[in-house]
Amino acid sequence: MDAQVLNYVFPNDMHPHWTLMIVLYTYLTGLVEGAFIVSALSYVFGFKSLQPIARFSLVLAFSWLVVVTVPLIIHLGQPTRAPWMLLTPNYDGPSMMAGFGYIYLIYTLVILFQILFVYRYEMVLFKATSSGIKHHIYSILTLGTNDRSKEGRQIDTKVIWLFGALGIPTASLLHGYVGFIFGGVKAVEWWFTPLMPIVFSFSAAVSGIAGVIVTYIMIKLFTKRVYEIKTETLKTLIKLLWTFFIFAFFFEMLELGVHAYSVTENWHHVKAALEGPMQWSFWTMQIKVLSIIPFFILMWLSLRTIGRIALMFWGVVVSIMLLMQVFFMRWNVVVGGQIMGKSGRGFTEYFPEWFDKEGILVAGLILIAPIVILWLLSKIFPFWESTTEGER
Amino acid sequence: MTTMNDFMRKLIVSDDTIAPKEPQYRHIEQEMIDRDRRGFIDKIMSGALGGSLMLVVPMHSELFGELLSEEPTISLDESKKKQYCFIVDVTGCIGCGACCVADRKENNVPEGQYRTWVERYVIDMLGEVYVDSPNGGEDGYSESRDDITNEIKDSYFVPKLCNMCDEPSCVQVCPVGATFKSPDGFVLVDNTHCVACSYCVQACPYGVRFINEQTKTADKCTWCYHRVRKGKEPACVAACPTGARKFGDLNDPESEVAKIYHSKALLSVLKKEQGNDPRLYYIGAGQEVI
Ligand code: SF4
Numbered sequence A: 001m002d003a004q005v006l007n008y009v010f011p012n013d014m015h016p017h018w019t020l021m022i023v024l025y026t027y028l029t030g031l032v033e034g035a036f037i038v039s040a041l042s043y044v045f046g047f048k049s050l051q052p053i054a055r056f057s058l059v060l061a062f063s064w065l066v067v068v069t070v071p072l073i074i075h076l077g078q079p080t081r082a083p084w085m086l087l088t089p090n091y092d093g094p095s096m097m098a099g100f101g102y103i104y105l106i107y108t109l110v111i112l113f114q115i116l117f118v119y120r121y122e123m124v125l126f127k128a129t130s131s132g133i134k135h136h137i138y139s140i141l142t143l144g145t146n147d148r149s150k151e152g153r154q155i156d157t158k159v160i161w162l163f164g165a166l167g168i169p170t171a172s173l174l175h176g177y178v179g180f181i182f183g184g185v186k187a188v189e190w191w192f193t194p195l196m197p198i199v200f201s202f203s204a205a206v207s208g209i210a211g212v213i214v215t216y217i218m219i220k221l222f223t224k225r226v227y228e229i230k231t232e233t234l235k236t237l238i239k240l241l242w243t244f245f246i247f248a249f250f251f252e253m254l255e256l257g258v259h260a261y262s263v264t265e266n267w268h269h270v271k272a273a274l275e276g277p278m279q280w281s282f283w284t285m286q287i288k289v290l291s292i293i294p295f296f297i298l299m300w301l302s303l304r305t306i307g308r309i310a311l312m313f314w315g316v317v318v319s320i321m322l323l324m325q326v327f328f329m330r331w332n333v334v335v336g337g338q339i340m341g342k343s344g345r346g347f348t349e350y351f352p353e354w355f356d357k358e359g360i361l362v363a364g365l366i367l368i369a370p371i372v373i374l375w376l377l378s379k380i381f382p383f384w385e386s387t388t389e390g391e392r
Numbered sequence B: 001m002t003t004m005n006d007f008m009r010k011l012i013v014s015d016d017t018i019a020p021k022e023p024q025y026r027h028i029e030q031e032m033i034d035r036d037r038r039g040f041i042d043k044i045m046s047g048a049l050g051g052s053l054m055l056v057v058p059m060h061s062e063l064f065g066e067l068l069s070e071e072p073t074i075s076l077d078e079s080k081k082k083q084y085c086f087i088v089d090v091t092g093c094i095g096c097g098a099c100c101v102a103d104r105k106e107n108n109v110p111e112g113q114y115r116t117w118v119e120r121y122v123i124d125m126l127g128e129v130y131v132d133s134p135n136g137g138e139d140g141y142s143e144s145r146d147d148i149t150n151e152i153k154d155s156y157f158v159p160k161l162c163n164m165c166d167e168p169s170c171v172q173v174c175p176v177g178a179t180f181k182s183p184d185g186f187v188l189v190d191n192t193h194c195v196a197c198s199y200c201v202q203a204c205p206y207g208v209r210f211i212n213e214q215t216k217t218a219d220k221c222t223w224c225y226h227r228v229r230k231g232k233e234p235a236c237v238a239a240c241p242t243g244a245r246k247f248g249d250l251n252d253p254e255s256e257v258a259k260i261y262h263s264k265a266l267l268s269v270l271k272k273e274q275g276n277d278p279r280l281y282y283i284g285a286g287q288e289v290i
């Protein structure tokens, strides 16, 4: 009997237990990873064309990282007990969620220190020329050093490389881990696959790179400095985006393909869900509109010689599409897995409330928060190359 | 140490309505300290926190308030020697819902949430399976299904509850160790420690868990652990008019469950492929039951 027709779900599964907040949490961690990769490619792998946005990407990653835990904590029924995750982690299980707090903390420290070293020399200079609060902030952030020597800066470069190199596995771990939180749940057929961490990691890179492109161009646009956008940088970003997207999409399809080809009992249920309640969010949006179309746009942008304006315009368009694609992908994973229920005989429904604690308004605020944080950080850490950068 | 414990609890556990303070519960606290659940925090606090295990039983339950004032009649050591087992005889269930009513009362389960429920299975001549469970079957099944056009081949009721898995996925995933297996084999939730992340709810293959609307923590059937330790049957077993729900100790050859278990009766478990090794068995449940 068709699950849709029968429509029986277990009485406790009438509503998804993981809501929009969990979708956001997976989305934000992904953005962090992607933006970090852009900076790491410059600092660790020496991509010259990415150098102009290396430190911007790093600070951008940090501003997303700051809010990652917000939706998680909002979602907890007992938010005040959140510290137990760190104080009494269950490593016997082991619980995949228990390690997240630690990886998150380590990663935050790695990014933070990398930022401090990237800006160390400049901050020493700023400290001397600024006064008042700014002076105090720079005094703290330079950790008491006033070193302006060439040797000192050479050491900086090495330390930055080291943190970048440490950051790459940590970033992958962070997001791969988020994937495993889902991939390790055998009770939910739609989640239970070892491909989940891989899918999450690649789509994370896609969303982060797309996020860098959009914010980079938008900031330059609003500050009326479009002329500063480097075509070469943009081109590299777009090529990167295309590459990562090919992998992400390939693994997403591989996952689906393995499910489909196995034609197990579970697949019948998954298929009915994909053709039923998830038809629009999965097939129409995630696959057709937001994957296939961007794929061809990216191919065109990457392989042909495109004018600067067109590159910028289509770069933003395709990046926004991919930012949405990844959001839909997260939605379809998190919500989809729960819509399918465990009775194997029906589906539940979910659409977030507007003004709920875990609703759309709160989600909107959480998504806007990093932009505000980024603006605040820009007051302390100038994003773009300055004259001092050239002296390196 | 106790001071530190109190301090930490105030610091982190906001919900002081459930914390046991009366000295008569100390023995249970003491008994449970030996469980090796909380990793290093237990060591840090010299076991002072371990006592909160007893909070698995909801203090807000009226009935339970009475029972709690009684000492458990079965010590933990004694209890550890038993091999508790639950058997549901599908052929005996009449779908009256008395078990669900008793459970809701006993454990003060909020409306719309279910520690146990009864499903109705109807199979037509073409082999199509129809399942429903309006309000968890709590109101009984007075209405027959009128949406089935084909002739009906078979029909029966299936009570559902926690499977008390030997390999419980809920325990595996709990990030803080709030869901745990007690030394005598019961899978329980320490609701003073649960952060209500819902991970266990996702991980349970049987959908028996939920986040209790009132306590805002994970909740599920405990096989009435608080009663069992006083030598009583789970409330649903006591309430079942036909004896379709059976509970007892497999190590006691005189118990009904042991007799059934060692007889030729065909016992099955749900979702065997999940590997959870349930200790809840069914008699007469067709393979369509999941
Ligand atoms: S049935 Fe679910 S809640 Fe009960 S022990 Fe098994 S996994 Fe845990």
Ligand code: SF4
Pocket: B173, B174, B175, B176, B177, B178, B179, B189, B193, B194, B195, B196, B197, B198, B199, B200, B201, B217, B218
């Ligand atoms: S909801 Fe509570 S019991 Fe369940 S996994 Fe989370 S912390 Fe553990």
